[in-house]
Amino acid sequence: MDIIFLRGLQIETIIGIYDWEREIRQTVILDFEMACDIRKAAQSDAIEDTLDYKAVSKRVIDFVENSQFFLVETMAEQLAQIIRNEFGVPWVRLTLNKKGAIRGASDVGVIIERGDKSCHA
Numbered sequence: 001m002d003i004i005f006l007r008g009l010q011i012e013t014i015i016g017i018y019d020w021e022r023e024i025r026q027t028v029i030l031d032f033e034m035a036c037d038i039r040k041a042a043q044s045d046a047i048e049d050t051l052d053y054k055a056v057s058k059r060v061i062d063f064v065e066n067s068q069f070f071l072v073e074t075m076a077e078q079l080a081q082i083i084r085n086e087f088g089v090p091w092v093r094l095t096l097n098k099k100g101a102i103r104g105a106s107d108v109g110v111i112i113e114r115g116d117k118s119c120h121a
C-alpha cells in the first residue's frame, strides 16, 4: 500500500467545550496519511491519476475554518469521512493536535484510523 501524506496543516477555528473557547479561535494542527495506489500516476505523470493533496488541503481548510465543534473527536471523525467519501480514499490515519490546550503539555488531541488498508491488487 502506498501513502500520500500531509503534515502540520495549521488551521484556526472555534473548538472546545468551555464558554471562553466559544469566543475565540484556536489552532488545530492536522496530519493525514491516506492510502493511495500511486503506480498509475507514476506511469502517466498525470495529476488525474492520483490523489491531489492540494485539493484535499483546500477542502480540509474550508471545512475546519467554518466549523464550530465542541470535541476534537467530532472534528476528526467528520474529516475522516470527508477524506474517504469525497476523495475515494480507502484508509486514512488522521492526527488532530490541539496544541497548547493543556497547561504543561506540549501536545494533546486524537489519532484515528478509518477504513481498510489491505491491498487486494
Ligand SMILES: Nc1nc2c(c(=O)[nH]1)N=C([C@H](O)[C@@H](O)CO)CN2
Residues within 6 Å of the ligand: 015, 016, 017, 018, 021, 070, 071, 072, 073, 098, 101, 102
Ligand atoms: N477527549 C476530550 N477531552 C477534552 C476535550 C476534547 O475535545 N476531547 N476538550 C476539552 C477542552 O475543550 C480543552 O481542550 C480546553 O482546555 C477538555 N477535554
